[in-house]
Amino acid sequence: MKIEKNNISIIFISLTLIALIYSGCKKEDPQPTGTTNLKISLINSVYTKGAYISANGAYESVNIDIQKVSIHISSDSSANSGWFDLETNTGVYDLLDYTAGNDTLIAFDTLLQTQNISQIRLLLGNNNTIVDDGKTYELETPSGQTSGLKVQVHADLKAGFAYKILLDFDVEKSIIKTGNGKYKLKPVINTTVMQQ
Numbered sequence: 255m256k257i258e259k260n261n262i263s264i265i266f267i268s269l270t271l272i273a274l275i276y277s278g279c280k281k282e283d284p285q286p287t288g289t290t291n292l293k294i295s296l297i298n299s300v301y302t303k304g305a306y307i308s309a310n311g312a313y314e315s316v317n318i319d320i321q322k323v324s325i326h327i328s329s330d331s332s333a334n335s336g337w338f339d340l341e342t343n344t345g346v347y348d349l350l351d352y353t354a355g356n357d358t359l360i361a362f363d364t365l366l367q368t369q370n371i372s373q374i375r376l377l378l379g380n381n382n383t384i385v386d387d388g389k390t391y392e393l394e395t396p397s398g399q400t401s402g403l404k405v406q407v408h409a410d411l412k413a414g415f416a417y418k419i420l421l422d423f424d425v426e427k428s429i430i431k432t433g434n435g436k437y438k439l440k441p442v443i444n445t446t447v448m449q450q
Contacts, residue, residue, distance in 0.1 A: 288413035290365040294323055294340065294374060297357040297420050298349050313386055316349045316393070316425050318439070319379035323361035324402070326373040337375065338363075346381050349423045357420060369411050374421065374445070375402040384429065384437045393429075394438045403439075409447040416450040 323342045340361040352358055360376075378398035384391050395403070411417050427442040 288367075290367075290369065290411045290413050291416040292325075292340070292363055292365060292411065293359055293416075293418045294361040295357040295359050295418060295420055296347055296349065296352050297355075297422050298352045298425055299355075299422050300424050300426065313350070313384060313425070313429070314388070315383070315385040315390075316429065317346050317381070317383045317385075318349065318376075318393070318395070318398075319346045319381040320344060320360055320376055321379045322375075322377040322402075324375045324377070325369075325371045325407075326375065327369045327371060344379075346379075349425050360421075365411065365413075367413055371407050371409050371411060371419075374405045374407055374419065376405070376421075377402040382439065386437070391435075391437050394436060396438065396440075398439065403441050403443075405441075405443045405445060407445050407447070409445075418448045418450055420446040420448070422446065 320342065321344050323340045324337045325340060326336050327338055340363040342361045343359060347358065347360070376398075378395050380399065382393040382395050382398070384393045397403075405421060407419065409417075409419070422444040424442040424444065428439055430438045430440050432438065
């Protein structure tokens with residue numbers, strides 16, 4: 255009887271040791287599973303209609319034609335690869351409409367894993383205009399239609415959470431009026447990343 259109990263005890267201890275050794279060698283998952291919901295919105299926290307007086311009067315509208323929004327998810331922000339297109343609400347947006355805490359959703363998507371977003375890119379169409387003192391002018395957007403407007407973000411988005419990124423256009427600093435009466439968009443955009 256004693257021999258049988260000792261054998262059972264030895265077998266039990268051996269199995270326990272094997273289980274402990276195996277669990278100690280088991281690798282941890284490289285990153286958590288799950289999805290990340292992402293929304294990107296436009297806002298203009300600085301400028302309101304008629305607040306900035308140019309040489310000819312007040313800007314009444316600053317319209318940008320957004321055709322595609324992408325995020326860069328490579329650790330090398332200078333790399334051409336690593337761009338991921340989001341579901342985009344295409345259209346012409348008057349930046350002066352999104353003041354006093356009002357923002358508008360321009361892109362959204364669900365990411366399949368934890369991501370580090372280094373940049374956001376806005377690819378523009380051809381319908382970019384500015385209304386200055388009642389007159390509408392073409393708003394030139396150098397490389398806006400080709401390589402797009404790129405905004406630095408550098409945010410870690412973790413799986414299992416929802417995030418909202420606000421693109422805050424500083425309209426006054428973003429508009430350049432040239433000596434020959436043309437208007438150019440040289441965007442100054444601040445970003446705020448909010449976990450929801």
